[in-house]
Amino acid sequence: MNIVENTSLKKFNTFGIDVNSRYFAEIVSEEELIDLLTSKNIKPLSKLILGGGSNILFTKDFNGIVISINIPGIKIKNESNEYVMIEAGAGVQWHQLVQYSVENNFGGIENLALIPGTVGAAPMQNIGAYGQEVKDSFHSLKGIFIDTCMEKTFYKDECEFGYRESIFKHELKEKFIITKVVLKLLKNPHVNISYNAVAKELETLKINNPGVKDVFNAVCNIRRSKLPDPSVLGNAGSFFKNPVVSNEEFLRLKNKFPEIVSFPAENEKVKLAAGWLIEKCGWKGKRMGNSGSHQKQSLVLVNYGGATGGEVLKLAGEIKKSVREMFGVNISEEVNIY
Ligand code: FAD
Numbered sequence: 526m527n528i529v530e531n532t533s534l535k536k537f538n539t540f541g542i543d544v545n546s547r548y549f550a551e552i553v554s555e556e557e558l559i560d561l562l563t564s565k566n567i568k569p570l571s572k573l574i575l576g577g578g579s580n581i582l583f584t585k586d587f588n589g590i591v592i593s594i595n596i597p598g599i600k601i602k603n604e605s606n607e608y609v610m611i612e613a614g615a616g617v618q619w620h621q622l623v624q625y626s627v628e629n630n631f632g633g634i635e636n637l638a639l640i641p642g643t644v645g646a647a648p649m650q651n652i653g654a655y656g657q658e659v660k661d662s663f664h665s666l667k668g669i670f671i672d673t674c675m676e677k678t679f680y681k682d683e684c685e686f687g688y689r690e691s692i693f694k695h696e697l698k699e700k701f702i703i704t705k706v707v708l709k710l711l712k713n714p715h716v717n718i719s720y721n722a723v724a725k726e727l728e729t730l731k732i733n734n735p736g737v738k739d740v741f742n743a744v745c746n747i748r749r750s751k752l753p754d755p756s757v758l759g760n761a762g763s764f765f766k767n768p769v770v771s772n773e774e775f776l777r778l779k780n781k782f783p784e785i786v787s788f789p790a791e792n793e794k795v796k797l798a799a800g801w802l803i804e805k806c807g808w809k810g811k812r813m814g815n816s817g818s819h820q821k822q823s824l825v826l827v828n829y830g831g832a833t834g835g836e837v838l839k840l841a842g843e844i845k846k847s848v849r850e851m852f853g854v855n856i857s858e859e860v861n862i863y
């Protein structure tokens with residue numbers, strides 16, 4: 526295993542922020558990971574686990590070791606007439622796993638097409654898009670505790686999945702490294718076209734009775750037309766989470782802002798579209814220094830080139846402040862800040 530000293534992380538994060546890491550190691554197997562974690566020189570160092578760097582904002586140099594997880598492999602573990610259990614290495618590109626599933630007509634993750642990043646990071650924030658979340662198809666995952674090198678399998682009910690949340694993003698953050706993920710996919714899938722944008726795109730494509738592949742294609746078309754490509758314009762997708770408020774709070778807001786965009790959430794709460802709140806505060810397409818809110822999608826903060834993490838964070842702070850002042854609603858970051 527090759528450990529590199531004093532390396533730039535610019536090409537390892539989709540925001541394109543240029544910070545340095547004191548050490549950097551790429552891991553391709555669980556054995557290599559255990560060797561690294563047990564090595565006497567490495568043990569005392571702070572550790573930062575890295576997948577595709579598509580949900581990260583670096584704000585300073587990292588004075589420890591970045592462990593880049595690149596464990597490969599997709600295989601069928603077992604199957605029945607109804608289900609197939611697929612195990613994938615944490616380093617597999619998420620979209621590659623979606624493509625594999627769609628090619629085999631396995632259903633459950635087709636709406637999650639084109640989400641950047643790795644399989645290992647997907648359970649971290651229970652990735653979601655267009656009415657599907659990874660938790661809906663999740664069976665279990667395997668990983669290693671950083672301090673003890675003990676292995677553990679987490680089953681779905683132990684992962685504390687919520688809206689863009691899990692135990693791995695909170696209690697186990699920087700404590701547990703996910704190495705493998707098992708999904709339970711449907712062999713006779715029903716598609717989910719509950720999001721208007723997907724239904725409309727299928728209409729445009731003149732598809733009446735869509736299958737998994739049709740939904741996958743529709744989602745890919747929408748995303749390509751709407752979202753900034755990080756290789757062209759640095760970003761980490763939605764910078765903020767959609768806030769979920771009580772019904773009472775929602776009625777107060779609806780009274781004041783009748784056109785507010787909202788959707789029912791769990792436990793009789795209401796989800797507000799953070800993008801709409803930000804847009805109403807006048808941030809859509811606005812630039813502050815080298816960063817800004819994207820012109821087509823205000824929830825996505827972008828790096829126009831040369832932005833520092835601090836600059837992006839400052840912009841995020843201003844946006845949060847104006848949403849709080851106008852609506853009395855707190856929005857919080859979805860992106861992991863280091
Ligand atoms: P990284 O950014 O590398 O890491 C994210 C966090 O997970 C970090 O805290 C890291 O330490 C931790 N981590 C990474 N790998 C592991 C591991 N193996 N074990 C333990 N911890 C780990 N997200 C959505 O939910 N839905 C979307 O539709 C969506 N669209 C996006 C579109 C764009 C253009 C971009 C840039 C991002 C989008 N995202 C979306 C956010 C992002 O793609 C996902 O959160 C993705 O799962 C992050 O994967 P990653 O490998 O890049 O993780």
Ligand code: NAP
Pocket residue numbers: 653654655656719720721722751752761762763764767788798799800822824859
């Ligand atoms: P959109 O279609 O313009 O919708 C705006 C918001 O309304 C979304 O955030 C979505 O919530 C919500 N919404 C729309 N239709 C809904 C429905 N039928 N039921 C419940 N909620 C609904 O959103 P967009 O920004 O273009 O994104 C499209 C999808 O891709 C969304 O699911 C979004 O989460 C996902 N996406 C995520 C990221 C990221 O980095 N996290 C980046 C790009 C796109 P949800 O966000 O809860 O779905």
